[in-house]
Amino acid sequence: MTAPTRVPVRTRTSADLIRAEEPVLAHNYHPLPVVVARAEGTWVEDVEGRRYLDMLAGYSALNFGHRHPALVEAAHAQLDRLTLTSRAFHNDRLAEFAERLAQLTGQDMVLPMNTGAEAVESGIKVARKWAYDVKGVPADRATIVVAADNFHGRTTTIVSFSTDETARAGFGPFTPGFRVVPYNDLAALEAAVDETTAAVLIEPIQGEAGVVIPDEGYLTGVRELTHREGCLFIADEIQSGLGRTGRTLAVEHEGVVPDVLLLGKALGGGIVPVSAVVGRRDVLGVLRPGEHGSTFGGNPLAAAVGTAVVELLETGEFQRRAAELGAVLRDGLADLVGKGVIGFRSRGLWAGVDIDPALGTGREISQGLLGEGVLAKDTHGSTIRLAPPLTITEAELVSALGALARVLGRG
Structure with a gap:
């Protein structure tokens, strides 16, 4: 029997690659529907060339960004x-x-x-x-x-x-x-x-x-x-x-x-x-x-x-950045309380954000952020986690908070 011709990975679309995983990967994760192919600093790019601001940083494994x-x-x-x-x-x-x-x-x-x-x-x-x-x-x-x-x-x-x-x-x-x-x-x-x-x-x-x-x-x-x-x-x-x-x-x-x-x-x-x-x-x-x-x-x-x-x-640089930009993150989340956010906890560049359940689950909000070009991840119920690389700029952080505001506004 002749084996089917395989399409090279580099020419497959995100949808192709997600489908290809289904029969061969153990289902111990439920990832968001994005297939990352390249990354640099605070940004990742999928196989179609769409760019996303990484607000998860590999659960803090990427504190210094991608490919420092x-x-x-x-x-x-x-x-x-x-x-x-x-x-x-x-x-x-x-x-x-x-x-x-x-x-x-x-x-x-x-x-x-x-x-x-x-x-x-x-x-x-x-x-x-x-x-x-x-x-x-x-x-x-x-x-x-x-x-x-x-x-x-x-x-x-x-x-x-x-x-x-x-x-x-x-x-x-x-x-x-x-x-x-x-x-x-x-x-x-x-x-x-x-x-x-x-x-x-x-x-x-x-x-x-x-x-x-x-x-x-x-x-x-x-x-x-x-x-x-x-x-x-x-x-x-x-x-x-x-x-x-x-x-x-x-x-x-x-x-x-x-x-x-x-x-x-x-x-x-x-x-x-x-x-x-x-x-x-x-x-x-x-x-x-x-x-x-x-x-x-x-x-x-x-x-x-x-x-x-x-x-x-x-050098102490990254600790200082986390403290200084953490204040920006805290203030930005405080502005969203009552506008879809019912509470949050933050320290440095790390936050757990409780979303009004009427607006969706944490996963649904994360999918909304994906559509805005921002990667984040839910934890329990309607809570999402934000943990960007410590190399993020203030402008990028403000942009991510704006994306969250837009997603909540659509709820």
Whole structure:
């Protein structure tokens, strides 16, 4: 039987490519109907040449925009030299990456991994090992306290302590050892902590939940509680960290220093997956050879790109831009309250926007924005997330807010 002639990908339309995905890709995503072919800075272009302003930035993986010249240059240079050795050997890029990342975050040691979920899984393992070796928790009895409405990834262990039934249903049995308490509730947190508690694991700002910002003093309270009760404070800064909120880390808004930081997304510069567990020496120092690892974690290409990312953040430019343009975003959203927006939460260049349900779901509003040449994404119900690259200009940001106003006005 003669195989059908395939149309080259480069000549297919968006509709062709979307149809082609249907029978061969697992349906674990429900993307908006746009097929991106090229990107530069804050803009992407589809296969027909239509341009869109990116107001999602890969869920903060593209904090520095698409194909930032310094990051692309670092990747190209490393591709010509060395890409992978595995951690069976040393490589000449890893030490500088670890040293500079530790210095940037005010920590001592770095455990390099690849994806955000790997960083979370690694943080969980480190916390448990620390609990047994240092705190003296009896074997297999360590617990970790987490917050409701969290999002830390989608592995089996992580969804074991999710409260999102879409993420959980059909994937049990679940991993034990977690206690879930309401977010932003110090009394509930204190009641859940006991002598078996290895760590409290929270997002300083809950991104997937709709950019939920806790009350002033909550993070300080978590830090004081964990100090007092002798357990670790693990901050998941995979979405909130590395400039997004106007500071290098979101915990800096309260001057808090956790015992362990989980980083990812923007750490790879939108080029390669890079994540890391960063923490105190007496915590990460519990790991011994053979107890944890990753073939690609800390590979030379990732270390080269990660170092270039740290160099960008060391200037403070992106943190300042996020803070200054964050005020523009906040004021623009405030002007839309009562005009289709019923509420919003923002910090830096990151916002969760609650749309009047009478005007449509979050997905419907995102589709309306797509028609205006703006890419955004819904989260729950009628809430959309805005998280543009930190390289966005004020004019581009104002244009995106104008597009949102027009979409709401048509509702």
